[in-house]
Amino acid sequence: MGDLVLQTVAKLIVPFIQLYGMYIVFYGHISPGGGFAGGAIIASSFILYALAYDVDAGFKRLPRLVAKWLESLGGLIFIIVGVLGLAAGVNFLTNFLDKGTAGSLVSGGIIPLLTIAIGLKVCSTIVTLFYHLLEEGKHD
Amino acid sequence: MRLLVKSVRSVLATAILVCIAVLMFSMVAEMPTFGEPGPAYNELTQYLLENTVTDTGAQNVISAIILDYRAYDTLGEASVLFAGIAAVLTVLLAHRSAGRGQKNG
Numbered sequence: 001m002g003d004l005v006l007q008t009v010a011k012l013i014v015p016f017i018q019l020y021g022m023y024i025v026f027y028g029h030i031s032p033g034g035g036f037a038g039g040a041i042i043a044s045s046f047i048l049y050a051l052a053y054d055v056d057a058g059f060k061r062l063p064r065l066v067a068k069w070l071e072s073l074g075g076l077i078f079i080i081v082g083v084l085g086l087a088a089g090v091n092f093l094t095n096f097l098d099k100g101t102a103g104s105l106v107s108g109g110i111i112p113l114l115t116i117a118i119g120l121k122v123c124s125t126i127v128t129l130f131y132h133l134l135e136e137g138k139h140d
Numbered sequence: 141m142r143l144l145v146k147s148v149r150s151v152l153a154t155a156i157l158v159c160i161a162v163l164m165f166s167m168v169a170e171m172p173t174f175g176e177p178g179p180a181y182n183e184l185t186q187y188l189l190e191n192t193v194t195d196t197g198a199q200n201v202i203s204a205i206i207l208d209y210r211a212y213d214t215l216g217e218a219s220v221l222f223a224g225i226a227a228v229l230t231v232l233l234a235h236r237s238a239g240r241g242q243k244n245g
Contacts, residue, residue: 029198029207075222078215093211099197108198111207114214121218125225132232 003052010052017045021119028115029108035118042119043126055134062131067124074121081110081117 025038050058081093088096093110100107172178188201196204206214 029200029203031200032202034200034203034206071222071225075218078218082211082215093215095196095208102193102197102199108196108204109208110211111196111198111203114207114211115203118214118218121221125221128225129228132229136232136235 006052010048014045014049017048018042021045021123025115025119026105026112028119029111030103030105035115036122038115039119039122040126043123043130046123046127047130050131050134055131055138058131058134062127064128067128070120070124071128074117074119074124077117077120078114081113085110 021038021041021044023038024033024041025035028034028038046058046062049061083092085094085096086092090096095109095111097109099109102108106112188205192201192204193199196208198204198208
């Protein structure tokens with residue numbers, strides 16, 4: 001904590017880590033990767049920031065309430081997509097959108113939506129757990 | 141007397157271990173040799189590799205399986221994540237507020 005070199009390097013490298021994680025999430029149905037891996041990569045950028053600066057700065061970047069809402073939003077998107085499929089007249093969580101051409105970014109119907117939901121969920125879970133463990137060690 | 145019990149126990153243990161060893165060696169002998177297609181490579185693998193793109197429109201076969209063919213299973217997995225973080229936060233926050241006798245948000 002409080003080291004100038006560490007803080008500067010973390011500040012420079014965090015956006016690139018987050019961009020790479022978003023790429024992994026958005027291209028989950030074309031190239032290797034997906035929601036679990038991309039969410040873990042984005043969460044690692046937040047963890048790096050909290051390690052370089054402080055847990056309180058990390059909480060300022062991603063407040064508890066926002067993490068809580070993101071966590072619930074991931075599960076809600078999943079269930080809402082399934083219920084929309086029911087409303088469209090197919091089974092729960094069946095592909096009801098246009099499949100598109102294989103290989104383009106918008107293809108695969110509901111698969112990109114579910115990938116984004118899983119990415120949000122995994123990212124918020126890991127970040128919340130790590131921040132709380134760090135905070136626990138600070139007060140002793 | 142004690143010597144008799146000990147010898148009987150060792151003989152019995154040796155017999156049981158020999159039985160287990162015979163079972164395990166026979167199982168290893170039944171395995172497919174290296175490079176040969178095993179029992180897991182069946183018509184289901186062929187079907188998925190040939191028809192995934194036309195069925196789902198996704199190039200990644202793994203994503204197509206976990207988010208289209210078995211999306212309900214993945215919903216259960218996300219629920220496991222949710223339950224896990226809820227349990228951990230319950231324990232940690234109770235410990236934090238009870239440890240010092242004062243609440244901070």
